């Protein structure tokens with residue numbers, strides 16, 4: 001009988017890693033991977049596959065690893081995902097594939113993400129050939145945004161013979177993978193490698209072009225693109241609307257992380273300024289909050305406290321990130337909500353919070369936090385990072401006639417990504433609001449197929 | 462890469478640079494800006510589009526050397542290239558229906574205000590301009606403003622050129638003399654814009670200011686450029702940079718512009734050292 005527990009993913013010592021930006025997890029070696037792969041029962045009804053938004057043949061690729069055929073594992077993975085090295089690292093596996101793993105009933109589920117990462121890194125190491133450009137089918141498509149959704153859609157279309165141009169507003173492709181998720185969780189070399197693979201497929205990535213400003217969607221059509229896929233991401237950071245948000249030392253997680261990741265402010269001598277707070281609070285409980293907190297730790301903060309209004313169990317962040325954060329000495333004030341930011345001479349000096357209890361479940365099915373009167377308390381801080389989500393950016397919808405938005409301001413699209421405007425598809429965070437890398441990729445892939453089908457049928461869908 | 466076509470010094474710290482960027486040139490309108498990076502590791506810096514040549518596909522910016530980033534930019538010469546150049550960003554100035562306008566520029570803010578003056582003049586509006594500088598050495602664009610203004614006053618702090626005094630003095634005189642403007646457009650350092658807005662308030666004159674917040678992406682993603690307008694959080698890069706001067710929380714904006722001062726100081730000193738080494 002195989003082990004009830006999974007082979008743990010080797011990670012660097014918390015003390016050591018909290019002082020630099022190198023990757024936290026070092027990954028399985030071949031022997032560990034084979035041992036973990038052997039735990040998979042190769043279930044005929046494959047419940048795990050149903051939990052993966054892109055339907056990866058999980059027992060298939062794990063079986064290959066168990067047999068010692070890493071290239072075979074890679075080939076199976078690449079049929080369904082364009083970014084396995086990314087998803088193996090950042091998917092919230094405990095809510096997706098691994099949640100349905102039979103092995104999880106009595107013990108720990110198979111480490112599907114860890115194995116996916118292993119197989120993908122095998123490819124990344126250069127052991128597999130780079131993809132080849134395939135003959136042009138005479139069609140051209142434009143993709144707006146070089147995040148996971150746009151990259152996936154472009155790759156998929158290129159494999160179907162399309163000439164694809166990706167337009168990216170920033171000076172580097174990758175979207176959140178580049179500016180949001182830090183190096184210690186997702187090395188940027190991996191993102192660059194994925195982009196190089198797309199270039200090898202013939203995809204043209206053009207940075208420094210803002211669609212809606214530099215060029216409009218209408219102009220893309222008059223420039224000869226037959227179809228447009230919009231994958232412009234989640235948009236503007238939300239603030240809390242409590243007193244003191246204009247104080248110095250208060251910033252959104254997007255700003256903090258962009259300075260650190262995209263602008264490399266963690267490197268000595270970097271040109272972009274960063275504020276190195278000593279006592280930092282981060283408001284929020286998602287992956288963004290964890291990344292901001294752990295980055296602040298690495299930038300030298302003495303204390304970092306995550307303030308979250310529900311309990312540890314309700315935190316939307318990946319389990320592993322919460323666990324790693326705790327190991328790195330991040331403090332958690334759960335069931336606490338900020339009510340005011342206190343300042344002195346224009347700078348933050350404290351955060352006033354109130355204690356919460358969990359009441360009845362709300363519309364999202366999670367128990368609603370309720371304030372406990374008289375339970376106010378104060379945290380002494382010099383930096384406050386706000387990670388409570390985003391609201392849609394109106395730049396594209398304002399300048400694209402016929403592109404409707406829903407009640408929340410997100411672009412309206414059906415299950416295949418078709419928007420209210422003919423020949424325009426959309427997907428990823430721009431449609432769903434902030435979600436996950438794998439869902440954004442799934443939407444890109446679905447749209448690519450729909451675009452190709454529509455072009456062959458010769459009519460707008 | 463974005464080739465630098467020409468570079469011309471306007472005063473000891475202000476230069477005009479013309480860059481080949483056809484897509485931006487085709488689109489840019491008055492009041493919009495670009496973000497550039499001088500080199501591969503440089504920071505992103507916003508500059509107002511000063512002028513465009515749609516035929517040649519070039520964009521002109523006028524920049525003042527104030528810190529490490531602009532110092533690095535200033536090292537580049539015609540024939541070299543900028544690593545990144547993106548735009549046009551921000552919402553264009555709304556000049557529709559204006560018949561009589563007073564433009565108030567302070568220092569390098571005159572460069573940012575000039576395109577509006579020129580556009581209004583072309584539209585047939587009456588343009589009154591007040592441009593202010595610390596001293597005669599720093600005066601820029603005087604002839605250009607004269608050519609597009611029905612009335613022009615040049616102010617210096619020390620009286621070494623034009624009249625001695627602040628731009629707000631000149632503005633107050635005109636307002637008190639009964640000039641009734643459809644709009645006052647004020648662009649310059651934050652304290653100057655604050656005082657211009659305070660000057661026009663009692664006269665009930667609509668006053669537009671251009672908020673040069675600290676920016677990173679310029680596309681509405683980071684929230685770093687936020688300003689409080691009528692008690693609401695707004696983003697200068699997408700909602701602005703033009704805002705109603707009577708609704709801005711200037712004190713907060715002034716404090717926020719100093720957020721990274723210790724870092725900037727340090728970077729500036731390092732850049733100066735590097736510069737001196739290269740010169741010697």
Ligand SMILES: Cc1cc2nc3c(=O)[nH]c(=O)nc-3n(C[C@H](O)[C@H](O)[C@H](O)COP(=O)(O)OP(=O)(O)OC[C@H]3O[C@@H](n4cnc5c(N)ncnc54)[C@H](O)[C@@H]3O)c2cc1C
Nearest residue numbers: 145147148149169175176211233287428429435436437440
């Ligand atoms: C800090 C952080 C941590 C996260 N951690 C995880 C995690 O661990 N696991 C997980 O699954 N998900 C995580 N997420 C969420 C995940 O990253 C997103 O759901 C995913 O990146 C969405 O992909 P996308 O392609 O739709 O958009 P994005 O990744 O946001 O990419 C959009 C791109 O479009 C560009 N763009 C925008 N507007 C325009 C325009 N007008 N013209 C041209 N280009 C434009 C943007 O610059 C950007 O590069 C995290 C998000 C953040 C911010």
Ligand SMILES: Cc1cc2nc3c(=O)[nH]c(=O)nc-3n(C[C@H](O)[C@H](O)[C@H](O)COP(=O)(O)OP(=O)(O)OC[C@H]3O[C@@H](n4cnc5c(N)ncnc54)[C@H](O)[C@@H]3O)c2cc1C
Nearest residue numbers: 506507508509524525528529530531673674675676718725
């Ligand atoms: C919309 C907009 C339009 C602008 N147009 C012009 C222009 O036409 N000509 C011009 O000379 N300057 C313009 N600026 C200001 C210019 O971007 C800054 O002077 C420049 O970024 C300073 O960089 P630095 O490293 O040389 O100086 P630093 O040492 O970084 O800063 C010096 C001071 O400049 C301000 N500053 C710093 N970084 C930024 C930033 N990213 N954005 C705005 N202000 C900043 C700060 O208040 C700081 O105290 C504009 C700014 C904005 C936001």
Ligand code: SF4
Nearest residue numbers: 052087091096097113
């Ligand atoms: S892509 Fe994500 S959900 Fe799918 S198998 Fe891999 S880790 Fe699981």
Ligand code: SF4
Nearest residue numbers: 040041043048101102
């Ligand atoms: S459910 Fe678990 S054990 Fe079964 S095939 Fe999937 S990964 Fe293997």
Ligand code: FES
Nearest residue numbers: 679683684686698
């Ligand atoms: S500069 Fe980032 S939101 Fe405006």
